[in-house]
Amino acid sequence: MSRPTIYDVARESGVSIKTVSRVINDAPNVRPATLARVRTAIDLLGYQPDPAAQRLGGGRLPTVGVVVDSIADPFFAQLAAVVESRAAAVGMDVLIASTGLDEERLRSQVERLSRRGVAGFVVAPFGDPAAVAAALPSDVPVVVVDRPCGTVGTDAVRVTDEAGAYEAVRHLVDHGHRRIGFVGRTGQFVTLADRYRGYERALREAGLEVDPTLVETRAWTTEEALPLMAQLLTRPDAPSALLAATPMTGLAVLTAQQRLNRRDVALVVFGDLPGAELMTPPTTVVDQQPTALAETAFDLLQRRLREPSAEPLDTVLPTRLVPRGSGELRPRGAA
Amino acid sequence: MSRPTIYDVARESGVSIKTVSRVINDAPNVRPATLARVRTAIDLLGYQPDPAAQRLGGGRLPTVGVVVDSIADPFFAQLAAVVESRAAAVGMDVLIASTGLDEERLRSQVERLSRRGVAGFVVAPFGDPAAVAAALPSDVPVVVVDRPCGTVGTDAVRVTDEAGAYEAVRHLVDHGHRRIGFVGRTGQFVTLADRYRGYERALREAGLEVDPTLVETRAWTTEEALPLMAQLLTRPDAPSALLAATPMTGLAVLTAQQRLNRRDVALVVFGDLPGAELMTPPTTVVDQQPTALAETAFDLLQRRLREPSAEPLDTVLPTRLVPRGSGELRPRGAA
DNA sequence: CGAGGCGTTGACAGCGCTGTCATGCCGCCC
DNA sequence: GGGCGGCATGACAGCGCTGTCAACGCCTCG
Incomplete structure (x- = not known):
């Protein structure tokens, strides 16, 4: 009728419920013969322990x-x-x-x-x-x-947040960029701060200075980032490349570019984006796996x-x- | 020390555990004064019922x-x-x-x-x-x-699967298409069969015949769909438009187009795609909300x-x- | 040969809650 | 005024499991 309980198994295999409990929990000190007998009964009855009861009886x-x-x-x-x-x-x-x-x-x-x-x-x-x-x-x-x-x-x-960002920025530098921006809120996330450090290190090692006006740390959601991005990209001294610290901000950058009908700003996004391969151009990313x-x-x-x-x-x-x-x-x- | 139980609440409010239980479960027949007293005790102790125990005691x-x-x-x-x-x-x-x-x-x-x-x-x-x-x-x-x-x-x-697909195909017809393909496995999903019916009806009403060679029902994952799509798009009598019955197949179509470096095939995808707005051209979809x-x-x-x-x-x-x-x-x- | 020890098993008391049923109380009716 | 019904509440037995501890061999060692 109803689901079998530990008692049914115990009765079926001729042991006490405690022994059945031992078998269920892979507890030591059960004779192989007993173990086999209980296992058989469990399979036979299709017994499965009730999680709620297990928890109540002391476990998680x-x-x-x-x-x-x-x-x-x-x-x-x-x-x-x-x-x-x-x-x-x-x-x-x-x-x-x-x-x-x-x-x-x-x-x-x-x-x-x-x-x-x-x-x-x-x-x-x-x-x-x-x-x-x-x-x-x-x-x-x-x-x-x-x-x-x-x-x-x-x-x-x-x-490797720091190294990943470093590699990305390094990649941009290697492709000739000198004005490289960073987008992503760094405050609440240690991770993002690390990415920022990688960004900074890559610039420094390339002999470039960090231009704080190219660093946008207020953006988190796409909605927040959009106006900020639009503003950044239309400046006379706009960056020629950007590192987006998260997929979300990456989307924001892409959307902003799309709205402005621009495709000239190089972009690496930290974190993969669904459909990134299908963009024009396909989006280069730092894969977080x-x-x-x-x-x-x-x-x-x-x-x-x-x-x-x-x-x-x-x-x-x-x-x-x-x-x-x-x-x-x-x-x-x-x- | 440990989390308060129903007994603690009962003691605190001077009632039996059963009454506390009634209060917790919004059961009727509790005098307002009692109710208030118990509620106060619950708040005071920060009591929260243990779900496992509730379940064991008969509930879900x-x-x-x-x-x-x-x-x-x-x-x-x-x-x-x-x-x-x-x-x-x-x-x-x-x-x-x-x-x-x-x-x-x-x-x-x-x-x-x-x-x-x-x-x-x-x-x-x-x-x-x-x-x-x-x-x-x-x-x-x-x-x-x-x-x-x-x-x-x-x-x-x-x-409205049928109607949504109908509308999509109708849309394609209105834009001058005569050879419109359908992609998406219809077998296992009633929904997809409905979408196919909408596709068919739209064609019929437009006075077009269903060309079974333009209907690809074997594809489900992007991987499966890719070669099939490539084949479909490179035929001499390739369709000029496609309805992708699911986002997944939509992605497959887009990827295939990208690989073939083509942008001339019109596409409507049933179900929204992340980043659809960012594609070139942005992807028209039937939003499933x-x-x-x-x-x-x-x-x-x-x-x-x-x-x-x-x-x-x-x-x-x-x-x-x-x-x-x-x-x-x-x-x-x-x- | 008996004491001690270990491996194996079981009895039993909860875990925190809800369902069932009993109880006490009040108001109402004839 | 006694009896009845309904509301408010409580006592208590589980729900299915695990932890504790005791019991029962059986083996080993002195």
Whole structure:
């Protein structure tokens, strides 16, 4: 009739429920013969433990919480998709929670999921490092992705932000650019600050000065960035190339160019864009490898779930410059 | 120390746990004075019920399950984002599960979430209607989105697929096209079959014959579609316009065109594309309004959660043709 | 040969909540 | 005034599982 419970399995295999519980949880000290018998009964009845009961009886749910700005963002959607698929493979569920850009909401969402009993988190945090550290739970494993925010003591996966941006700007310099702008809000995100540092270093090493008027750090959403971009691009001393620090700002730059009907400004975007290959010219990007990031994050989470006291790992994945056209444009009037 | 339980609230407010339970669940028959007292205690202690315990004690979790092909798909990502935000507003969580294009997996994912105790589903099903009907749970409210698959007895939200496709093809005809192709796998998806019907009707009404060699129904992913598209576009009697039945196939068409370095084929894509405005020419689409779809789906779910025996509603949302350029291209050699 | 130890198993008490049913109380009716 | 019905509340038994601890071998060692 109804779903079988642990009692049914126990009766079927002639042991106590506790032994069944041991088998379910891969606990040691079960005689192989008993183990086999219980396993058979489980298969026979199609038994599956009730997660709610497991949790109530002291444990956590076989669930991982994914906390990101917005899963409508292609980068995070990709991340969530990979985590979901990996989780499903090991019988875990995925709870998603989006925070927008609200630090308080980051905190409340994490707390909500934690109370909900998730076994672990994959979080892309932002904002003040101290606030982030306070928001993250101490009793549940957390893997911080993409934006380590100076968190310590937790596993983290991120990309070589500084180096990626450096490489991108270097690429632009190599293509003859001298006036290179930077777009992207750096305040709330440690990651973006790193990218900015890479930008700065590349300029410095090329013997170029940083012109603060070419650095636009107020933009986050496309809507915010649009007017700022339009303004930047129509200046008499407009930059001949731009580094967009995020896909969103990249889109803003592209849209602004489109509106102004211009295609002469070289552009490298940090983070891949859906349809980037189809743009005119195709957009050169610094690939963040969201898939690899997500895989690594999930691996780290699993590892910590198994060995809760393992040394925290800060994994740094390389980025990859993907030249597609927009980053190879030469400045106007150049050879 | 630890989180307060219902007992703490009961003690604090001088009532039994049962009364607290009543208050939590908005049950009737609680004297206003008692209600207020309990509410105060709840606020004071910051009490929040433990979902696992609630579920174990007979109920379902305040959770909605979202089951889609892949949340990496921008359309579903958008859908999930909206559902998540609406759910959060009423204190519910969102569990996501992706099915790929595997009918068996649709079934198993739904069952898993159901066992997990979700209170309701938002599902984008596919495949054989009978199989879908069998896969969907009968004891948990389900709202079917985007692809009603002939399901009966459940709430559904969808768009005017036939009419949307009709309008698109009509649009192409009005721009002088006579050889108009259709791309998109129609087999597994009722929705796509509807779109095909709209395509056919528009041709018929325009006095044009359906040329089956211009109809490509084998393509689903971009990878699959690419070679087929390349072949289609390079034929001597190639179509001068295409209707792509899904965003994915739309991307395939665009990519194929790009590879072939062609921009002369008019294109309307069913479903919006990220970055569509930035293409050359910007892509004309039939907007499915994922946000409205998701909002409506969530509303329906909430309604059913409240009134489980309400009459099932089959909501049909209008589509919107968004001319952006690619659909307004005229055939070569036309006036 | 008995004590001690370890590997194996089970009994049982919760976990925090909800459903069922019982209880007490008040107002109403005949 | 006694009886009845309805509202407000509480006592209590689970829900399905896990943690704790005790019990029961059996093997080893002195």
